[in-house]
Amino acid sequence: MPSSTPRFLPLACSAHLLPLVFLLALSGCGKKEDEKKNAPATPALTVTVARPSSASLPLRLGANGNVAAWQEAIIGSESAGLRLLEVRVNVGDVVKKGEVLAVFSADTVNADVEQARAALQEAQANAAEATANARRGQVLKSSGAMSEQQVTQYFTAERTAQARVAAAKATLAQQNLRLKYTQVVAPDSGIISARSATVGAVVGVGTEMFRLIRQGRLEWRAEVVANDIGRIKPGTRVTVKAANGSEVNGKVRMIAPTVDAQTRTALVYVDLPPSLSSNAPLKAGMFAGGEFELGASDAMTVPQQAIAVRDGFSYVFRLNPDSRVSQLKVNTGRRLGERIEVVGGLAPDAQIVVQGAGFLNDGDLVRNVPATPAPASAPAAAPSKVAAR
Incomplete structure (x- = not known):
């Protein structure tokens, strides 16, 4: 019978072929790694860059303090032992000078006025x-019918009567003054x-009835540390x-002549515009913050988008000639609109990433494109990541 061809290689032959197959596989993997190494790097992000610019920024000094009345008048009673008949105002009411606030019962005083008027008439008759x-x-003295002593007595009686008239007028x-004080x-x-006045109460002289914020004027008593007192002058805008959240403009009236020995701060009195409206944003007793305007100075600024805040620190990304970025820690200062002052850590001629800075890491490869202004009606688009190949 003819011999049949075997379907599989002998075990010895297959054992010799396995190392060869393994070597061929390793050779293919090595070629793929070399191809990946030689392939060009792909940028991680498309960004826009800009250089720092110089701008004039306002100098401001921040402080906190209490809002108080410029002058608070205490209105008390000038009548003693009279019953309060009517109270015409309440807390928050706006009053004018000379307006009647309260009325006391005047029956007793009217009787005293009439009695005093009658006593005056009697004194005038005498x-x-x-x-x-x-x-x-x-x-009669010139005719000799009356002695000198009698004539003197008549003149003395005349002067005494006139004095009694003056006393009656004073009474x-x-x-009348007591009657006036009933209002x-x-x-x-x-x-x-x-307001502490209550209808029906019988109050004594000097008892407080109302408190009045004169002319509706308020003042802000800012607490400023001793080192900054010299920078503030009367008339400074605040x-x-x-x-x-609303802002009120004021002006420095005066600076306290002494500094508190415990807190080492001095009070700066700022006049606020008078307001008689109950809806005024500032009221006496409020605690408020404010800023003193001390002029302006030149500063190096960068766009707000260029600042990346990480771990409580501010960073910018400088674009290097090899299209990679370097993360730089900077110190920021004042803010003006969409620009922030950089006071340290950045060279004036450095190119920094503006759009896309918040998505970068140190050493990233980026693609720089010219900045195109976004339409006024459309919101600015967020930077897009480039898909890695």
């Missing part, structure tokens, strides 16, 4: 009689800030920020 007697005595004026009036225009 004075008229004494004057007539003195004139008659003067006539009447005093009672409590505002000593100045302003806002009622406190911006005070209210609790609701």
